[in-house]
Structures are given as C-alpha cells and as structure tokens.
Amino acid sequence: GVFQVEVHQSMHQHCHGQISVMESQRKSSGEADRSGERGSLHTWKGYSYSVTPERVLLSRPVLQAALGTRHGVLLVEGGQVYSFGEFPWKQSQVSEVGPLKPVLESTLSGQRVVAVAAGSFHSGAVTEDGGVHMWGENSFGQCGLSSLTVVPNPTPVAVLDPDTSPPHTIRVLELACGEQHSLALSAQHEVWAWGSGCQLGLVTTIFPVWKPQKVEHLAGRHVLQVACGAFHSLALVRCQPPQEARRPLPDKCGQCNQLLYTMTDKEDHVIISDSHYCPLGVELLADGESSPSEPLLSSHTSTSAPGPHPTITDQTDYERGRTVAQNGEVLTTTDSDISAAGTDSDRTVGSVGGAGSQNSPYPDDQAVKEYLKKLEETAKMTIAGADFQVSSDDSALNSLVSSCASAVGERVVSTYEALSLKKMINYYYPGVGGVAGVPGGVPGGVPGGPAEERVRLEESMQGKKSCSTGDIREEEAEGLSRRLSLPGLLSQVSPRLLRRASRPRVRAVPLTPMGGLPEAGELLPSLQTEVWSWGRGEEGQLGHGDNLPRLQPLCIKSLSSKEVVLVAAGAHHSLALTAQSQVRNYIITPHGNLSLRDSSQLCEHLCLSEGIRVWDVGAGAQHTLLLADGDCYQPILYYSGQQVIEGVQDAPQDQTEGYSYTQQPVLLPFCMNLGYVSGVFAGGQSCVALADRNVMGFIAGLHELAAAERKFYCKLSSVKNHILRPLLDLALGPASTVLLQSLARCYSRLCHLTGQHSASLTANLRRRREVKSLVMLEHASIFLDTYNEYCCSVGNFLVMGGFQALAKPSLDFFGKCPELLQRLAESSEENIPLSDLLVTLFYLPMRHLHEYGRLLLKLGTCFEVSSVDYQKLQDGCSKFEALALHLKRKRKEAEYTYHFWKSFPGKMTDSLRKPHRRLICESSNKALTLQNSGRFSVNWFILFNDALVHAQVNTFSTHHVFPLATLWAKWLRSINQAVDQAMWLRQRAEPPISRTASYTFYKDSRLKEATYEGRWLAGKPNGRGMVKWLDGRIYTGTFKNGLEDGFGDYVIPSKTLNLNDHYQGHWKEGKMHGIGTYKYATGELYEGSFQDNMRHGHGMLRSGTLNSSSPSVFIGQWVHDKKTGYGVFDDITRGEKYMGMWQDDQRQGTGVIVTQFGLYYEGAFNNNKMQGTGVLLSEDNTTYEGEFSEDWTLNGKGVLTMANGDYFEGYFTGEWGSGLKVTGSFFKPNLYDSDGDKGRALGRLAVRPEEKWRAVFEECWMRLGCEAPGQGENQRAWENIAVALTTSRRQHRDSPEMNLSRTHNRTLESLEFIPQQHIGPVTMEKYDSIRRYLIKFDPRLACFKPCTVCVMFVSLRFLFPDLPEEGGAIPQPSSDPQDKKDSNCADTQRVVSSSALLLPVLLPRLYPPLFTLYALEKEREDDVYWECVLRLNKQPDMALLAFLGVQHKFWPVSVPVLGEKTEVVSSTKDACFSSATETLQQISTTFTPSDKLQVIQLTFEEITKEVMSSLEDNFLWSMDDLFPVFLYVVLRARIRNLGSEVSLIEDLMDPCVQHGEHGIMFTTLKACYYQIQHEKTT
Secondary structure (H helix, E strand, O other), X not given: OOOOOOOOOOOOOOOOOOOOOHHHHOHHHOXXXXXXXXXXXXXXXXXXXXXXXXXEOOOOOEEEEEEOOOEEEEEEOOOOXXXXXXXXXXXXXXXEEOOOOOEEOHHHOOOOEEEEEEOOOEEEEEEOOOOEEEEEEOOOOOOOOOOOOEEEEEEEEOOEEOOOOOOEEOOEEEEEEOOOEEEEEEOOOOEEEEEOOHHHOOOOOOOXXXXXXXXXXXXXXXXXXXXXXXXXXXXXXXXXXXXXXXXXXXXXXXXXXXXXXXXXXXXXXXXXXXXXXXXXXXXXXXXXXXXXXXXXXXXXXXXXXXXXXXXXXXXXXXXXXXXXOOOOOOOOOOHHHHHHHHHOOOOOOOOOOOHHHOOOOOOOHHHHHHHHHHHHHHHHHHHHOOOOOOOXXXXXXXXXXXXXXXXXXXXXXHHHHHHOHHHHHHHHOOOOOOOOOOOOOOOOOOOOOOHHHHHHHHHHHHHHOOOOOOOHHHHHHHHHHHHHOOHHHHOOOOXXXXXXXXXXXXXXXXXXXXXXXXXXXXXXOOOOEEEEEEEOOOOOOOOOOOOOOEEEEEEOHHHOOOOEEEEEEOOOOEEEEEOOOOEEEEOOOOOOHHHOOOOOOOOXXXXXXXXXXXXXEEEOOOEEEEEEEXXXXXXXXXXXXXXXXXXXXXXXXXXXXXXXXXXXXXXXXXXXXXXXXXXXXEEOXXXXXXXXXXOXXXXXXXXXXXXXXXXXXXXXHHHHHHHHHHHHOOOOOHHHHHHHHHHHHHHHHHHHHHHHHHHHHHHHHHOOOOHHHOHHHHOHHHHHHHHHHHHHXXXXXXXXXXXXXXXXXXXXXXXXXXXXXXXXXXXXXXXXXXXXXXXXXXXHHHHHHHHHHHHHHHHHOOOOOOOXXXXXXXXXXXXXXXXHHHHHHHHHHHHXXXXXXXXXXHHHHXXXXXXOOOEEEEOOOOOOOOOOOOOOOOEEEEEEOOEEEEEEOOOOOOEEEXXXXXXXXXXXHHHHHHHHHHOOOOOOOOOOOEEEEEEEOOOOOOOOOOEEEEEEEOOXXXXXXXXXXXXXXXXXXXXXXXXXXXXXXXXXXXXXXXXEEEEEEEEEOOEEEEEEEEEOOOOOEEEEEEEOOEEEEEEEEEEOOOHHHOOEEEEEEEEXXXXXXXXXXXXXXXXXXXXXXXXXXXXXXEEEEEEOOOOEEEEEEEOOEEEEEEEXXXXXXXXXXXXXXXXXXXXXXXEEEOOOXXXXXXXXXXXXXXXXXXXXXXXXXXXOOHHHHOOOOOOOOOOOHHHOOHHHHHHHHHHOOOOEOOEOOHXXXXXXXXXXXXXXXXXXXXXXXXXXXXXXXXXXXXXXXXXXXXXXXXXXXHHHHHHHHHHOOOOOOOOOOHHXXXXXXXXXXXXXXXXXXXXXXXXXXXXXXXXXXXXXXXXXXXXXXHHHHHHHXXXXXXXXXXXXXXXXXXXXXXXXXXXXXHHHOOOOHHHXXXXXXXXXXXXXXEEEEOOEEEEOOOOOOOOOOHHHHHHHHHHHHOOOHHHHHHHHHHHHHHHHHHHHOOOOOOOOXXXXXXXXXXXXXXXXXXXXXXXXXXXXXXXXXXXXXXXXXXXXXXXXXXXXXXXXXXXXXX
C-alpha cells in the first residue's frame, strides 16, 4: 500500500551536524561565530540513570562522526579529520587516545575531506575531488592496499574503472566500512568493494580483493546509500522506472542446474513448490540482470515468519494462523504449530532442512523427502480450508502450469477452476494479499461442496479481509492480462474459467504515483526505494526471513513498499528508517536488539509511543540509538540493546556475560540538555550525538518546521490508508466514481509531495541547515499548484454530491460510531453527519498552508529585515497565506453551489450541473428583472462562474445558457467580477473588451451551429481564431469585425471524394480576397489572386489527379473565376503550349502555339480554335501564312514557303500533315532575289508585349494603393509596402513548413529598412542608395521583355517621384573617371535609364533561360564561329600573330611564366597577351550589359598595358593596329557562345552608351565575331 521512499542517509555522505549559515548572517546583531554553539560533540556508553554524556572540545564544529569497535573518526569544519580511541596500527605514534582528546590526522592536512567512515578496526575518508584515503587494519585487504597488514596513516586508494582504456579514476561520494571489507559509492551511483568475505558481493572466490571492484549485480541501478555491518552490507537503491517490464525467469538455476519449480501429484491435489536454494548462494537471470524489484537470489529452505503489518489497519486476529508465502513458496505448518498458533500468534515454525540443521549447504535425500511429505499434507489441509496461495514469476508460472497440465491432465484444470484464476493473481502479485512475504488467505476451514461454491465463499471472505484496497483491482487486471496471454496456460484452462476470469473489472486509481511529481524532478528526494542486502546472515541481519548467507546483493521484498529513506548497519543487525518515521529492524540474536519479542527473521516494525517519530538512527555492535520527535520540537534520544555496566571493559562480541539488554527502547533522560541534536552515530559500545545551540531561534524554527512536516505526512498517510483506500472500493455511480478517482489521484500527489518534502527537510537538518536549501521557498510553485489542484478536486466532488453519495456506503463500512474518522478529522462535535465529517477530513490539508506561513514567518524573525533570507521567507509566507485564503474562498463557493443544487429543480440539474461550475449569484436573492417581459412570465437568472442562465420559472422546461467568455453585459458588478474570474484576470470595474473565448453560434445564418474559439472584440470575433462547422469545414486565421479578414487557412470536405478542398491565403470581409493557394480535392492546385471567393487576377492552375503529374498548367489572368486576358496554357497530354489571349475559359484573340513535334503557329483564335489569319512554321522551316478555319487546318488564301526559298501562292485547303490541296502559282526566286525570306518574319501576329501580364502590374498598382497606374499617394504606397513586408515576415515565422533559407530571411529583414530617398531631389548618393535597395528585391515575373522594364520604371518613378525621366541626368558633385567610361554624357552628369536601374535586379534571376533563348537563336552562327576558333587555336602564338597580320612591334618578346620572364619562341602557345585573354573570358560570368561592357574595356586596357611595356608612353592606337591584336585575344579566349553574348549586349545595352567609348569597343568585338566566321586558314 504505502509508497516507499529512501532518503539517502549514509554516515559518510551526509554531513551530520553541519553548521548553519544563520550565525554568519546575524553578525550585525552582535553574535560572534562561536564554535560552542554549533556542531558540538557528545559521547557516552550504554544506558543508566547515572550516565552523563561527555562533551568533546574541538576548535571547530564537528560535521560528521564515525565509530568503529574501539576507535572513532571525526570530520570538522574546514575538512580536517581527527581520530580518537585505540590505534594498534599506529606503530611509532601514540596507540591510544581518549575520546575527549582527539588527535589530528596530519597526513590529510593538505586535503579537504567531505566524508569519513569507520570500520571495526580501520577508517576511511573521501576528499572533495572524490579521492579515497584509507588507514588501519589491512589483514583482509579492507584498506585496499596490497602487501601491507596495517596502514598507519591515511593513504590514497585508487578506484579505477578497468573497462576504460586507459583506466580512469572513479569519483567517490561516500564510504562505508565493515570489519573485513569496505564499500564506496561512486558519483555514478555504483558500488565498489574491496576486502574479504561474501559481504563484498563480488563474483570471485579469491580473497582478499586488494583493488576496488565494481559490484556488477547492482550495475545499472541508482544506488543512494551504502552501509556496512561487521560481515554484511546494505544498499539503498532507487526503484527502476515502472515501464521496465519484468523478464521471465528460467526454469533451471543458472548456477547448479537444478529445477527451480517442483510439482507433486497426490490423489486429487496438485502441490506446486518453487522452494529451491542455490548452494552457490546466487541465482542469476538469463541475461544477467534482475527485474526492478525481483532479487537476484532465491533461497527457500525455511518457512517464513509473518510479514509486514498491513498498510491500512493494524494486524488483526484473522491474520493469525494463516500460512505465509515467502518468495513464492507455499509454506506448511504442523498440527502442533497450529495449536501453538492459537495461543501465541507471533510464534512461527522453524525451517525444515534449514542451513543450521546440517553442515553441508546441500539438502540430503532424507530432508527432501520429509519436506515434500509435509508439503503434501499441508496442501490437503490448505485446499480443504480454501487457503491456497501461489506466488511465482510470469514465465515460471506459465511453464509450471503447462507441465502440470501435461502430467495430470484434467485434474489440474479442475484444481485451477476450484482455486479461481483471479485469486491466484491476487496471491501472486506483490502488494496483494498472499504475496511473497505478506500474510494472506482465509482462516479456518470451509465446508466441502461444489468448486464454484467454495470459490464464491473464498472470494467473499477474501474481499472482506483484504488489507490493501487501493491498487488491488488494477494489479489484478494487469496480472490477469499477462496470464491470459500465455498460450501454455490457456490451452489447459476450461472455457468456463476463462469466461469467469474475463469478467469486467472497475479500474482502480493507483494511490502510489510512480515517478513522483514531474515538476519536482531532482529537487526532492525520491520515495521509491528498495533495500538490498548481502553477506553473512547467521543472525538474520539480511532481512530475507532466514539465516542463510548471500553472495550477491538481493532485494528485501518486505521493504519494497515501505518508503525507506535511510539504512544503518550494526555489527550483526540492520535498521531501515521509513518516510513515516518508523524503524524496521531485522536480526534474530537472543540479545533482543530493539526489544524484539520473538526470534522473527523478517523485518520487524519497531513500536514506539504514538507521536514519537524517528528521523535518524545509529547502529552499534549490540545496541541501537534513535533520534526522534518528542512532544515538543526539541529532538529526543532512545536507546535499545546492550547495557554497559560501569567498570566492565569491552568484551568480545560473542561473550555476553556481565551485560544486560533493554526490553524495549528507553528514553535517555539527558537528551534535553544536549540542545538540538542534528544527528546520532553508534559503533562498538559507544554513542555519539551532534547538537546545536538555538541561536536566535533559527535552529528551533528549522526543527519545528521539519517536525511539523513529518507529523503532517504521517497524518496524510493514515488518511490514505485507513479512509481513502476503503472508500475507493465502495459502490458509487459512474460520475461519482470518476470524480472520486480524480480526488484520490490529487490526494496521492499531495501526500507524495509532502513525504518528499519531509525527507528533504530532515536531510537539511543533518546537513547545511540554511534558508537557501529550503525547496518550499526556491520552488514554491510546485507546492502551490499541487494544493490548488487538490482543492479543486475536492470542490468538484463536493459540488456533484459525492460526499453525500458516500454517506450510506461509508456508514456500512465504518459503522455507526466512526471514531476513526472523527479522530483523523480532528472533530470534537457529536452526532455530526458522516458526509460532513468526510468533507471536514478532506479539506483538512488546507490548514497546513497556514502552518507553512506561520513557521516561515517565525524563521523570518531571526534575520535582519534588510537581509536576503528575510525577504525570501517573507515572500514564501505571503504566497502560502494568500493561497490559504484563496482556497478558503474556493471551499465556500463549492459549499454554496452544493446547497443551491439541492434546492434546484431536478429537470434542469442534469444539464446544468457540472463539476467545475460554481454559483456566483441568482435572482431569487439578488433582484433582477427582465424588461418588456410577458405578463405571466417569471424569469430566473442564475450567474455561474462560466455562464449566465436564463430560466422560465413557470415551466422550467426552457432555459438559455450564455457563456460568460462571450457575454458583453452591463448588469451588476457581480457579473463583471464573474467575467473577470472566468477570464483569469484581476477584478476591475469593467470587463475587458478584448478576450479569448470559445462560443457556438445558434442564430447566425452563416455560422449557425459553428463553434468559434479565439479572440473577441466587443462581442465579435476579432483577431486570430478558429471556426469549426458541423459539416467539417474549418477556418483558422484572422478575423475582423466578425468576418474572416487577413491571412487564413480554410478546409472544406468534399461531398463526393474522400478528400478536402484546402485554401490558404488572404481574406477580406469574409471572402477569399488577395493572394492565396487553393488545393482542390480533385487534385488541381491554384496559386494566385482571389476576389469575392473567385479566382480573379494573375494566377496559376495545375490540373490533374496529382500535383506531381499534372496533365496541364495554366499561368495567366483570371476574371470572375474564368481565364480571361493573356495567359500561357501548357497541355502536357497533347504536347502543346498556347501563349495568347483568353476569354471565358476559351482561346480568343491572337496567340501562339508550340508543339513538341516542332510545329509553331501564331495568329488569330476564335472560340478556342485557330480561325483567321495566321502563320505556321514546321520543323524543317517550311512556312505557311494565310487563312485557317480549324486547328492546323488551312482554308483560304495563303503563301507556302519551302525551306529552300521556293513558295506557292494561292488557295489552300486541308489539314497540315495529312495532305494539302493547292490552287495557285509556284515561284522559284533567283539567287539574288531580295524577297527570298518572304513570310519568314515571326511575331507580327502574336500578342504585343505591352498587352502581356497586365494582371501582374494591375495587382502591383492595386497593392500600392493606386486605382490606376501612377495615380495615388506616394506616402500611402510606401506604407503598403511596409505592411506587405511585415506580413510576409510574420507569415514565414508562423509557418515553419515554408523552410526559408537564412539568406532569404536576412533579405526580408533588410527590405524593412525603407530608404528615404523618395523625399527631396535625387542626388548621386540617393541614386546609388536606390539602386542598392532595388537589388535586394526578388522579382516574380514569368517573362521578360524590354517593355516590361519600362513599365516597372514607371512604378519606380511613382515611388521616387524626384527620379528623372528615361534619359534624364543627375548632376555629380565631382568628376569621376569611372562614370566617364559608363556614359558619353557631360562629365558632371549621370544619365538615368530604366536599364541601368532595373536590369541589375532582373537579369541575375532571369539570365539562365534568357541566355538559352539567345543561344538557340544564334546556334548556327555560333557553330561556324566555334569551328573556326578550334582550327585557328591549333597554331602557336607567333604563327597566329603573323596569320592575323599583327605588326611585329606589337609582338611580345618575353612573357612571364611562374613569375619569371621567358622569351617567346616559335613553339610558344597560349602565352602572349594571356592577361587580356583571361580578362575577356570573364564576360561569360557577368549578367548585365554594363558589366559585360566593363569586361571588354578591361580587356582593351590589359592589351594596352602589355604593348606599352615595349613602346613609348605616348603611343596611341589606331583601329588598323588594334583590330588584329584584339582578334588574337578573342580567338585565344575561346568563348563558346560569343554570338549569343554579342546579341544580348546589343539588345539590352543602355542607348546612351551606344555611341561612346563602350559602343566603339563593343563594335570591335562584334566585328571580330563576324571576321572569325569568315576567316580562312589557307
């Protein structure tokens, strides 16, 4: 039942008695830092009225102490270590020092020690960097230093990981020392061991182990603490996550190869036993790792003692005499045992074939036979008494059942039916009655009868006496689902049993939250812990219910759910401290440590007086020391065990003469004189306590806070175990059950958090004792949220009448005198209704918030008001007090609402009553009337925290619910306050006009029955939101004045196809308007402009079933959802592309068609057909110009021109390609006829460039805010640009799927900085700024023509109105030689042109397709040119210069090669004018004509530079001299498409440079191109 937690309290890791920082913070008050007030050490031996602790005086406060058999080690502030007692290992120094005069371990003076440990005769210390130092007795290797029997002084011990190369040093957190061994806990929370004996837990038989080795059986687990007894070891381990499933165990032991499970078939009974003891002491899983809570060792040779007490009620009489199953074994008792059990319920039966009965660990044949016989006899009695228990692992049980079924057939089936599979699961799974180590079963015998009758009786009795009602049903269901999945089991079970096992079960809520609170994380100690033990077990100190040794760590099952927070080990006994401040001892010595009343071998619960909560323990050789909370908040000490008689020296541990033992833990009367004890230690016969004096009340405040939290946690645990678990089993309605389960979950989380916090506060007392370590201050939100959640769950249960529904079932369960409820609820009233008692009980935790506030305020008074700690404590106090008042108001609201529902008409209650709904006010007690109401109508208004209800009182049949989040009312102040609460805002006079809420429309025709969720403004959707219609339509985006406006996402389900239409784009006044993308369910995709929910403007439509394989694409203008205007239609199926005019989705007007078969048509279209005058060009250059009547059908006058120039002129009819009928004349022109190219000019009948893409520019002007091109306000245009850029950035930010590059994002950011050059006259500086800004734009044009540049220049001049017109000039402040070369205008002016401004923006994006068109046009000329270039470049430099007619004075004499001058010889090639050649080759890497002309100019400069090196400085070129040299450079440059480059420059170059210097240079290049084509090599 109770969730088990371990608080990590090793003697060596946690610094007991550590100084509080409070003293240093109070220096302003005059207190000196006196060591006598903190960390004082007191020591004594035994217990008697005459014992007086002696105080050890040291110069510094003691932080930690560790005691051996006859010596001790002290850690003081500053990291120094002192020793006292007997030191036989100190050879040359003093060998004995009194406890009152410790000596400094000077060897450790250079180290800062953080933890110390003491074994029986050796000691250890851990330094700040994780190093280990050991000294003392080393005969068994316990110091980890080879070749030494004693280590006189602290010596470093290397803890190395051999699995790494090179081995790296392991950082150690704490040490634990025994008599012959030592353990270390690493920073990775793994255990390392060295020394001798089975208590090491290592897989070895060679002792001693000199070097520290990892305990592999704990690898992979998170160890929190280690402790060492004389010859045994303990480890506190954090439970592994619950999602790690158990793994099946093998059928045979992996060590001795013996069967793990045996089956005995006798008469009509089948006896199953898993009592196998591995003689090697360890039983491994198949994969070498253990399951989360299953041990690695299984020993079952003895019967076990009664298990732990139930978690809900104390042990009752019916638990006496029942057979106990330990580790899955079906245990037996003899007749004498049963009779004895009637008189002494605590007596148990000795084991059969136990380890103590023979010398060999292997059981002999006689012992096995006797044991099996006793099993058979007991099985008869057990089955007859309906007291059968099975405990095993999943796979083992499955295989065992299968083997039994194959052996005895139907006998096993009937036995299983008689026992009920469900009850087997109950007995099997941990935490459920009859599990391993937990009492279970039914007392007495049950009369024989049919199997079903016995099963029903057994289930009935077990249900009444179940001791854990919280998690049983859930574990049953989980266990059953696992077993029903086992084919070996199901194949042997009858259908009747399967039907019974598959009956529906109510799923219970686990009251033990696995993993703790997610918010707490690592801030608070874990409460999900296990205790593992190994080593010698002669005294039962291992806690496994026997006295057998364990060679490997084994989990103590009886402590697996006890929330152990600390373990301690004496010489021959062990202690475990739980989060409920309970101590469990396991030992079977006759001396009665902790006053055990029997020789029980299991973990015994130490019974102290009620209210005594133990929070620290120490274990010595034969005694135990307990630190607990008393009646006041000053800690008290208890002593149990060996009494030391004055004058008797220490005796060997096996000699007990002269000593007496306490019969029960006794209070040490002198404890109140020690001060506030923060930690206790024990060893040998000695006891040590660390105490602090109460400085300014701070120490007392910390102890009071921790004690109050421990007390509160014990109270919560009692309520959970005694009240909440039974309530979960009561039969309630479905709604109440769900709310009760929610309440249970919240209560469990609160209880778990409190347990973690109490463990944290307790650890803080043992360590730092400072304000900054209080989790409740640094992370108060965890506590506030948990309490708020719990209060809401209790209020919801109260509002829905859950406590009233629990009254009658609870009365049957608790009886008519619920003293337990009254005691837990702290209620003194008599005859209080049970439901009210439950309400009081579950609201009880809210009082603890006031306790938090009071104690924090008390701590705050210990500090100066200006200190940081005072502010922290005050803030924490304010938070908890404010939450307490808030939750008190919440409780009043819930109670007010509950009483309202009791008097509310029943017909409306079902529809209006909700758990979270609270009543604010209603018109029966606060008058409110309805204007213009009917004469006989009586209206009732009810204001809840989330809705306003208007009901007709006369009929109660109709009512209207108005959600407050969408209610704009000006009624009473209470409405405004309720609206504020519904909106989670502070109260103010008026509710907010802008809100976020959800609402379902019921009147609006367009939005009827649609649900809107998002932002509101003045009663209408405004801002971002989402609308869902009942027919599946969903709109997500922005709203304005109740309508879709802005960017939005719209999904429309298709009625015929199982797909959706999807629109993503801009809206205006509830309609699609602007740029958007529409994906149709048919597979079509439209991207472009919309207007009034129709495609309107420029857009692209891809048609087809799939976008990736669209059969057609249209790009062009749309008008009212139809293709109208210029557009390009690519029909992929027919292999045709149409570029021309459209009207009403039909080709109408002039246009061009190009087919994949090489046909080209331009001309008129009518009604989607080629009709009218047109030109048709075939692939072989045959051309027809004339009349057409259909597609590719000639009909009328025309001229047909052949490829060789011959042509027909006349009347043509017929379809092209299938034969033509010609009536006319044939002409064969002569060679010199100038009309030979008649009919070859194309483009005359195509769409004029200025008529193309009008929609693109119209949309551009519209988005600038202009009704017509150039008509609008300049300032408004710039504002629209800014809005568009910001919207684009926002859209890209909100849509990660757009996946913009970092460069694109930076471009959008730079565009937001709009230049201010549109204000005032344009200077050269502003002109350059405008040009740089334009280059950042990314144009979206689909085609390019010079006229487009002109249209764009008009837009540019609108944005920059002071920019001169085309050809205008801008004055320059100074003469710039560079500008002179760019223009032939005046030196002080620069000519403005559209080409200079816009071509640098457009050409870099459009260059690849544009240059390809030029290359295709000049393909024939370029082929001739290239063939001649290849031929001429075969010649060496001197031959080529001579061939081209270059004068000898221009021939280079020497050329630089690798930095050295080399003479030009006849064989030299590609060396002359190399710099000019390389410069000219860069013409292919530029885009704009101005850049290409700049390259030509640089080429001429390189030629001149090389010639001038050998001629006089005043040399001037003539064209006759320059042309041959430049022709040589052009040839050597080998530019592949020089004709295309020349044509592009000629078409696009700025007109103002055509007749200047650049124009002449370009003319020279053009001349070279034509000269090369006609050059002859002969």
